[in-house]
Amino acid sequence: MIVLAVDCMGGDHGPKVTLPACRRFLDRRPDAQLILVGQAEALAGFSHERARVVAASQVVTMDDAVEVALRKKKDSSMRVAIQQVKDGAAQAAVSAGNTGALMAIARYLLKTLDGIDRPAIATQMPNAKGSATTVLDLGANVDCTAEHLLQFAVMGSALVSVLKNDPHPTVGLLNIGEEAIKGSDEIKRAGELLRAAAQAGDLNFMGNVEGNDIYKGTSDLVVCDGFVGNVLLKTSEGLATMIGQFLREEFSRGIFTKLAAIVSYPVLKALKKRMDHRRYNGAALLGLRGLVFKSHGSADALAFEQALARAYDAASHQLLARLQSRIAHAAPLLSSPATTPAP
Amino acid sequence: MIVLAVDCMGGDHGPKVTLPACRRFLDRRPDAQLILVGQAEALAGFSHERARVVAASQVVTMDDAVEVALRKKKDSSMRVAIQQVKDGAAQAAVSAGNTGALMAIARYLLKTLDGIDRPAIATQMPNAKGSATTVLDLGANVDCTAEHLLQFAVMGSALVSVLKNDPHPTVGLLNIGEEAIKGSDEIKRAGELLRAAAQAGDLNFMGNVEGNDIYKGTSDLVVCDGFVGNVLLKTSEGLATMIGQFLREEFSRGIFTKLAAIVSYPVLKALKKRMDHRRYNGAALLGLRGLVFKSHGSADALAFEQALARAYDAASHQLLARLQSRIAHAAPLLSSPATTPAP
Structure with a gap:
């Protein structure tokens, strides 16, 4: 129960x-x-x-x-x-x-x-593969260290393993280029930590991904700091709303387009369902x-x-x-040097 | 000439x-x-x-x-x-x-x-008002101080004044909430600098904006660091591509939907034109x-x-x-404390 x-x-x-x-x-x-x-x-x-x-x-x-x-x-x-x-x-x-x-x-x-x-907020976003990409963090943490990003990756992997029933979901680190040399120093360090975690068997890390990869569905999970996550979520909401508005405007321009809207109703309904954020x-x-x-x-x-x-x-x-089990397994890599007690 | x-x-x-x-x-x-x-x-x-x-x-x-x-x-x-x-x-x-x-x-x-x-890259993105929102920086600078963001705001204002023929374009600071207390310390400090610049007559600053405001057209200009700017641009490309793919898939599902596509052709063409990134x-x-x-x-x-x-x-x-004239006018606020010569 x-x-x-x-x-x-x-x-x-x-x-x-x-x-x-x-x-x-x-x-x-x-x-x-x-x-x-x-x-x-x-x-x-x-x-x-x-x-x-x-x-x-x-x-x-x-x-x-x-x-x-x-x-x-x-x-x-x-x-x-x-x-x-x-x-x-x-x-x-x-x-x-x-x-x-x-x-x-x-x-x-x-x-x-x-x-x-720091706890993180994770949500699912629809992707072009007809599946969903899980993204975290979405606004709880504005300044993140590499260790925080690794913690998000480990926690997100546990979540996706439940949601998709896949014990080894792929993890992407959101960056501004696929090459490992891209991004800020903190992001580069996060990449190194994620690679180390992958070698230790804690993650299925596939490297950097870019903003468009979220909707392509390149990786099951996308990790980013909460500022970037919040901006990309809100930007997506804004763009989807604008496209919906443009569609309505174009379909209601005249008698002919209104007829087209009626004929297209099942198509538009199916599209709406696929894009339905309520799901x-x-x-x-x-x-x-x-x-x-x-x-x-x-x-x-x-x-x-x-x-x-x-x-x-x-x-x-x-x-x-x-x-808890994934975090325990990844424990040696998870803590920031500053917060680790001296040996 | x-x-x-x-x-x-x-x-x-x-x-x-x-x-x-x-x-x-x-x-x-x-x-x-x-x-x-x-x-x-x-x-x-x-x-x-x-x-x-x-x-x-x-x-x-x-x-x-x-x-x-x-x-x-x-x-x-x-x-x-x-x-x-x-x-x-x-x-x-x-x-x-x-x-x-x-x-x-x-x-x-x-x-x-x-x-x-640091130079910045600025581009225009379509908005729901049928106009365009100018966003910078789009990837040249991954770690930005508050002074850099102010520099972007001043330069972006000069650009928009040319593109829209409006000497006082509105400026929004991209953040994760409208309230001035939101965001990282650097973003909060950028908000203070932008407010000071507005009081000095250098900018028409309207406060924080969120990701969805770019497509709403809330402000003429949106200022962010290059990492966030690159992610939001690529995320938008990914989402628009996915919606386009879903539309094509739904319209080509069967004979009836293909007929609907033919009837809707002028509408879809108009939509495509409005969304056309080439413009x-x-x-x-x-x-x-x-x-x-x-x-x-x-x-x-x-x-x-x-x-x-x-x-x-x-x-x-x-x-x-x-x-040059806008930068000269805003000069007292533009330089980082660290780079200002001692008095």
Whole structure:
């Protein structure tokens, strides 16, 4: 039996979206249980034999500063949901709330795994092979050392091994050229560390990749610092939105083009489905002593259900144990010289 | 009369592409002259009353290391074209060759402008407003200080004032959130410098922008370091290619969808035209004591002609003088503390 704790109040829409998603999720997975966390009155209408409510009186809003979420809202649905994981009542927590607050609370309550300096956020992006490329970090860490990038690579490999059921997913280091001599000193050093980890059997490292390789699907996993990851994710959202807008504008220009739109409807629908970011909803917060998944704040019920499914898959495939075992194996390479105790 | 020096041998296709582009360019601009630089036999077939050939015996290939281009190929078409600018024979040089070599040779021959530590590469990207967003740097500089980012903002503003004929283009600093407290220490410091420059009347700075703002067209100019700029450009290329592939696949799935493709042909053609990267070809190398423009290596004649047109516009609107005047005005803020002589 897999138990997930759900922050039902988080995100732009709260229970309006989270509760229908929870119901569909429960109906599809007979071995799953949910702990629904939120304000009692907001969750009163929901009942399911495999769901129970844990009350939390406060809600972290999308605009709350991290400090407010952490110090002033100790009974928030977000925090109480993560507490369920800490207490062993749930194997994973899922929230659509404020990313900064979620990361801070998760880090405060669960602590990081041994060997990991900073947790990272990993998500999947669609690729031209019809599969998905996992990218991390996506905004948790703006300045990363080579050791951090190696930690991301090891954690990301554990995640992808669960998501794709492949014990040796390929890893690419995001850079501005394929040659090992490209990039900043820190990136070059990261390349050396990743190669060393590959030789030690910790990673299936294939070398540098470039921005276009994410969508080509050149490697299963792409590692970058959180600044670059956030920019590439937001840039992609912006470009996809613009292309969608151009398509709509061109198809609605006149009577003939509107007819073409009707004739093309099944094609456009299929395209939309392939590009549907809701299918990729559910980013993993990796590096904590517990599993936490982040849904997009604007997720609808379908998207939120995806995030639940991803947390379920991670829990049922023992992602936490896999993370710990991979990190332990790579331990000699993982720590920064500065943080290693003197021999 | 505007005179441009053209590296006719550069790029994936060489004279096959550059010469037809030169002819069309000359036919459309009666006040333009071209200096065609390349191997005499390759250019022998071309004649135009406003074009003359300057022979160069060597060619920098796309794979040549920067050192080879700089030290072993002193009579390359790329170098001789830039030499024309240095000698005052041409107001700007255009090449589709190897970017690293072009930047290195241009920097070696022309030197950087006073107040500028590193030249940057700026290009235009289409936006949802039907206009273009200028982004720099795109790969010349991987580690940038706040002062470098300010230099890019000042130079980019001069370029956009020419391209959009707007003396006060809006400037955004690429970051991972709109709030001034986001990002690395260096980015925060860049934000402070850009605000100071705005107060001094050097820039029309509107604050932080995110990746999606590039395609929204939130600001006329987006400033970032070359690593991030290169990643976002390549990621965009990858995503656009993938969407194009998905569209083709969906439209060719069966008889009905192929019919839909025929009916939609004018729409798809219009979309393709709006997304056509050839229209945005011609990146500016900014910060040198002379104007140099870089065409995409794979440019066809239409795209290469765009690069020529961009160099022509820059030269005819005195981009170099504008750059110098803006840099002189912003001089007190531009230099790094470390490089400023002690008082």
